[in-house]
Amino acid sequence: MKIGTLDLGDFPLFLAPMEDVSDPPFRKLCRKHGADMVVTEFISTEGLIRNAYKSVKKLDIYPGERPVAIQIFGHDLQNMLASLRLIEKAEPDAVDINYGCPVKKVVNKGAGAAFLQDPERMQRFTAEIVRHTGLPVTVKTRLGWDENSINIVEVALRMQDAGVKAIFIHGRTRKQMYGGTADWDAIAAVKRHPDMEIPVVANGDIDSPQKAALIRDHYGLDGAMIGRGAIGNPWIFEQMRHYLNTGELLARPGIPDIVVTIKEYLNDAVRWKGERLAILEARRHYAKYFKGLPNFKPWRMQLVQAETLAEVLAVLDKITKEFPE
Numbered sequence: 001m002k003i004g005t006l007d008l009g010d011f012p013l014f015l016a017p018m019e020d021v022s023d024p025p026f027r028k029l030c031r032k033h034g035a036d037m038v039v040t041e042f043i044s045t046e047g048l049i050r051n052a053y054k055s056v057k058k059l060d061i062y063p064g065e066r067p068v069a070i071q072i073f074g075h076d077l078q079n080m081l082a083s084l085r086l087i088e089k090a091e092p093d094a095v096d097i098n099y100g101c102p103v104k105k106v107v108n109k110g111a112g113a114a115f116l117q118d119p120e121r122m123q124r125f126t127a128e129i130v131r132h133t134g135l136p137v138t139v140k141t142r143l144g145w146d147e148n149s150i151n152i153v154e155v156a157l158r159m160q161d162a163g164v165k166a167i168f169i170h171g172r173t174r175k176q177m178y179g180g181t182a183d184w185d186a187i188a189a190v191k192r193h194p195d196m197e198i199p200v201v202a203n204g205d206i207d208s209p210q211k212a213a214l215i216r217d218h219y220g221l222d223g224a225m226i227g228r229g230a231i232g233n234p235w236i237f238e239q240m241r242h243y244l245n246t247g248e249l250l251a252r253p254g255i256p257d258i259v260v261t262i263k264e265y266l267n268d269a270v271r272w273k274g275e276r277l278a279i280l281e282a283r284r285h286y287a288k289y290f291k292g293l294p295n296f297k298p299w300r301m302q303l304v305q306a307e308t309l310a311e312v313l314a315v316l317d318k319i320t321k322e323f324p325e
């Protein structure tokens, strides 16, 4: 599939944008382990315009992570257009508009999934953004506002008319937030529409190689975007690719390899966001990295109580000694 002139090959696998997760060090890790393209955490266009440190910092792109899309969210068209100049300076491969965030704080302002309630406004904003940048524009959205207003086919056609180069669809409504299960059939209905020409990428609950194969072979979609399945498991991309190519399942890496990966992430993260924040934010990922390890609880306690990089690395070394294969 292609995003503009960017050729991502057959059935690309994308790392989903995830706030506090899809930072540059994690994106680099996912690229290294087979993600074909990554998307940044969402960035407030208001924050960019105000030169807020947190928003501007999120524009950083590591050498090892391209192709990458920068994701923006906003509610004010002029600010969104003005932010494009700052985004272009970071030279991403695409700019992705967030039309799916369900969080109250975001939708109450008219950003994120709020656009699904007004497809005409969504089309107008998108067309203006496309017109104001030379970067390929993609959008990430949901099936509709709630179960009574599923309008994704109309929305997708409007996005195509606005000049969008690909659409990422999370198979839930805004009302569902993250509950229930993603409806892949509803995503496939967009792809099947005779007027649909741009690539349609599925998102939501694609967390195993077999599910990725279903998305490709049964639902006929152009690619898969993986979010939570990659947390503590950046290898999911190579596992999916191997299965898609051969039908065989790869084993999860052993503890020593998992530890090497966590160390690589931590070292990068400390450099990027500073030791305190890096150590703090890494804590919620350890349980996922070591999923299935017997009697992990005491180790996890040690990891989450460690306060410096040196302390965390020392615990990780003890884990490797305890589980040498």
Ligand SMILES: Cc1cc2nc3c(=O)[nH]c(=O)nc-3n(C[C@H](O)[C@H](O)[C@H](O)COP(=O)(O)O)c2cc1C
Pocket (backbone or CB within 6 Å): 016, 017, 018, 019, 020, 021, 040, 041, 042, 071, 098, 100, 101, 140, 170, 203, 204, 205, 206, 225, 226, 227, 228, 229
């Ligand atoms: C911690 C977290 C942060 C997220 N942040 C964003 C975000 O910044 N932008 C966005 O479009 N979606 C965001 N999402 C939604 C994911 O991109 C994705 O649509 C959702 O998790 C469903 O996919 P999954 O089942 O593969 O996780 C976030 C999800 C999680 C769990």
